[in-house]
Amino acid sequence: MNTFKEAVHSLWSSKQRTLLALLGITIGIASVIALISVGSLVEREAMKQFEALGTDFLLINFYPENSDAGRFPVVTDSHVNGMENEVEMISMAAPIVEAFGEPIYRGKKIDTQMYGVNSSLAQVHRLTVEEGRFISDADGNSQYCVIGANVADELRQYGPEQLIGEQIRIDKRIYTIIGTLARMPEGGIMGFDANTAFLIPMQAAGRISGNKSIAVVHARNNKPGQTDLLREEIDNYYKSQLDNIRTEVETAEAIIKQMEKQSKMFTLMLAAIGSIFLLVGGVGVMNVMLVSVSERKVEIGIRRAIGARQSEVQSQFLVEAIVLCLLGGLLGVIFGVLSSYFVARASDWEFFISGNAILIGVIVSSVVGLFFGFYPARQAARLDVIDCIRGS
Amino acid sequence: MSSVIKIENLFKSYYLGPVKLPVLKNISMEIFPGEMVSLMGTSGCGKSTLMNILGLLDKPDEGQYMFEDESVLAADDNRLSIIRGRKIGFVFQQFYLLPKLDIVNNVALPLTYQKVSTRDRRNRAIEYLEKVGMGEHLHHKPKELSGGQQQRVAIARALVGNPSLILADEPTGALDSRVGQDILDTFIRLNEEEKITVVIITHDANVARQCKRQIRMKDGKILPAENYKNEP
Numbered sequence: 001m002n003t004f005k006e007a008v009h010s011l012w013s014s015k016q017r018t019l020l021a022l023l024g025i026t027i028g029i030a031s032v033i034a035l036i037s038v039g040s041l042v043e044r045e046a047m048k049q050f051e052a053l054g055t056d057f058l059l060i061n062f063y064p065e066n067s068d069a070g071r072f073p074v075v076t077d078s079h080v081n082g083m084e085n086e087v088e089m090i091s092m093a094a095p096i097v098e099a100f101g102e103p104i105y106r107g108k109k110i111d112t113q114m115y116g117v118n119s120s121l122a123q124v125h126r127l128t129v130e131e132g133r134f135i136s137d138a139d140g141n142s143q144y145c146v147i148g149a150n151v152a153d154e155l156r157q158y159g160p161e162q163l164i165g166e167q168i169r170i171d172k173r174i175y176t177i178i179g180t181l182a183r184m185p186e187g188g189i190m191g192f193d194a195n196t197a198f199l200i201p202m203q204a205a206g207r208i209s210g211n212k213s214i215a216v217v218h219a220r221n222n223k224p225g226q227t228d229l230l231r232e233e234i235d236n237y238y239k240s241q242l243d244n245i246r247t248e249v250e251t252a253e254a255i256i257k258q259m260e261k262q263s264k265m266f267t268l269m270l271a272a273i274g275s276i277f278l279l280v281g282g283v284g285v286m287n288v289m290l291v292s293v294s295e296r297k298v299e300i301g302i303r304r305a306i307g308a309r310q311s312e313v314q315s316q317f318l319v320e321a322i323v324l325c326l327l328g329g330l331l332g333v334i335f336g337v338l339s340s341y342f343v344a345r346a347s348d349w350e351f352f353i354s355g356n357a358i359l360i361g362v363i364v365s366s367v368v369g370l371f372f373g374f375y376p377a378r379q380a381a382r383l384d385v386i387d388c389i390r391g392s
Numbered sequence: 393m394s395s396v397i398k399i400e401n402l403f404k405s406y407y408l409g410p411v412k413l414p415v416l417k418n419i420s421m422e423i424f425p426g427e428m429v430s431l432m433g434t435s436g437c438g439k440s441t442l443m444n445i446l447g448l449l450d451k452p453d454e455g456q457y458m459f460e461d462e463s464v465l466a467a468d469d470n471r472l473s474i475i476r477g478r479k480i481g482f483v484f485q486q487f488y489l490l491p492k493l494d495i496v497n498n499v500a501l502p503l504t505y506q507k508v509s510t511r512d513r514r515n516r517a518i519e520y521l522e523k524v525g526m527g528e529h530l531h532h533k534p535k536e537l538s539g540g541q542q543q544r545v546a547i548a549r550a551l552v553g554n555p556s557l558i559l560a561d562e563p564t565g566a567l568d569s570r571v572g573q574d575i576l577d578t579f580i581r582l583n584e585e586e587k588i589t590v591v592i593i594t595h596d597a598n599v600a601r602q603c604k605r606q607i608r609m610k611d612g613k614i615l616p617a618e619n620y621k622n623e624p
């Protein structure tokens with residue numbers, strides 16, 4: 001404790017030099033902390049989206065086994081229903097037919113994404129209707145539509161009394177709004193954002209695009225953790241039903257795993273970058289400590305003459321280096337957390353202080369102090385006492 | 393009574409490149425507890441070199457050195473540090489106080505290397521500062537004091553560990569003669585009243601003469617006593 005006080009005292013009395021050394025370490029630690037905490041903010045944000053979607057979510061895409069040979073397989077509603085019954089791991093499934101077009105409302109283009117769907121989509125995506133009703137299987141190819149929350153907001157700008165019953169034109173066809181969706185907490189991952197969606201009955205979509213085949217199935221599985229088996233069963237099912245077909249299954253689970261792997265690599269990369277900063281900062285500290293040792297030769301000589309052992313001189317300078325680095329580390333943690341706070345605010349992410357980051361900051365800075373302080377401290381301890389005292 | 397210091401046949405040379413420069417040439421002497429000894433000689437005759445060896449800051453090339461019956465030339469650096477800290481007090485010509493510490497902390501500094509508690513350190517520092525007449529200046533920094541005052545503080549620092557021996561290398565050399573005499577009187581008083589063993593190194597015959605015993609050096613050798621007994 002006393003050595004610590006002395007170190008603080010000594011650092012304080014040579015403020016300029018101290019400040020210089022602090023700068024390097026502070027920048028080093030601040031960048032490490034900022035990078036790490038921004039990294040964990042990003043990770044948390046992505047996880048939140050997946051949690052909202054549900055980790056049991058999956059997508060099935062269809063491709064011809066051999067695109068040169070024969071016809072493109074036509075996947076229909078009944079195949080999807082069949083899969084729901086036969087593949088045990090699938091608890092529910094919703095077919096989606098592609099549809100393209102430019103919805104126009106009161107002469108204005110609407111920013112939206114069109115999907116041909118049936119009633120099961122509401123279950124799979126846990127959609128709730130705000131006004132009106134969802135698309136029902138009885139709608140056939142009626143020119144009805146259900147719109148997401150963002151689309152509804154956009155349309156309201158043009159001043160309708162109410163949205164239900166309003167008409168939207170796509171090419172020559174007029175679609176009547178039969179329902180609006182409640183806002184979903186997060187969206188836009190795995191190819192579907194309910195908030196910007198423009199949903200029409202499957203058969204109506206088939207008429208627009210001329211393609212009756214189902215493009216993709218959104219589904220949920222009830223046996224998480226067995227992605228490979230799931231893929232195999234799904235593929236086997238469709239192969240038993242159709243010729244020249246191949247499926248590709250993306251599961252939320254697999255994507256999360258992939259993301260975790262990526263974020264580990266990201267963290268590793270950040271750690272590498274941070275280490276370079278710290279190396280620079282550490283060399284700065286070493287430099288400052290070496291200068292300090294050579295400027296304080298007389299002090300070292302006096303201390304040795306009045307009874308300080310080599311080890312005591314060494315620990316004096318080591319403690320000084322560590323205190324210096326800890327101080328820099330503390331400032332670095334503050335700047336790092338602050339800058340990640342501003343990044344979070346600018347990106348509209350939820351902010352949290354990662355306890356890990358602070359712990360890392362404190363540990364890393366003392367290790368840097370220990371490592372880069374060791375050599376100057378040893379130099380100080382090994383100085384020849386006579387040289388020191390005669391030095392002035 | 394056994395001696396504080398007993399050296400026999402000490403030799404020490406410096407090397408300037410390949411040139412050997414003998415500085416101490418066969419020095420033997422013995423100093424006993426309670427003595428007040430002056431070591432006098434012209435500048436460059438090897439006094440400081442000898443003092444550094446006596447103070448365990450340096451080692452001779454050859455010879456024997458017993459400090460309180462311990463053969464110190466064989467001791468390792470840790471042991472030498474401990475002996476310096478507990479048994480020897482240094483006073484230098486340039487005072488050598490730490491400029492960043494106040495007077496009390498300067499005087500208490502040797503005790504920090506002897507595991508003395510903070511409060512005891514402070515009390516003892518104050519006690520010794522009072523002994524050298526510096527009890528009023530506890531919280532001044534060295535540079536706020538005159539040379540004579542700084543040297544008094546340095547003496548208090550040398551005394552605070554209750555050593556067997558004070559080694560003073562030209563303690564009055566940086567002071568004008570009146571202040572120098574004051575410092576010398578302080579040593580004389582400490583020697584008489586507290587029986588502290590003092591070795592004062594000086595080139596000043598007036599200083600040397602006031603010590604109970606005088607040793608003269610010339611060109612790296614100690615002169616036999618009869619050579620200077622009768623000098624003025």
Ligand SMILES: Nc1ncnc2c1ncn2[C@@H]1O[C@H](COP(=O)(O)OP(=O)(O)O)[C@@H](O)[C@H]1O
Binds near residue numbers: 408415434441
């Ligand atoms: N480190 C050294 N290297 C070379 N010569 C030295 C060294 N230290 C002292 N000397 C020389 O040794 C001689 C004695 O020096 P010193 O003991 O300081 O004398 P004094 O204290 O009596 O004036 C001088 O000639 C001095 O120049």
Ligand SMILES: [Mg+2]
Binds near residue numbers: 439440441
């Ligand atoms: Mg000298």
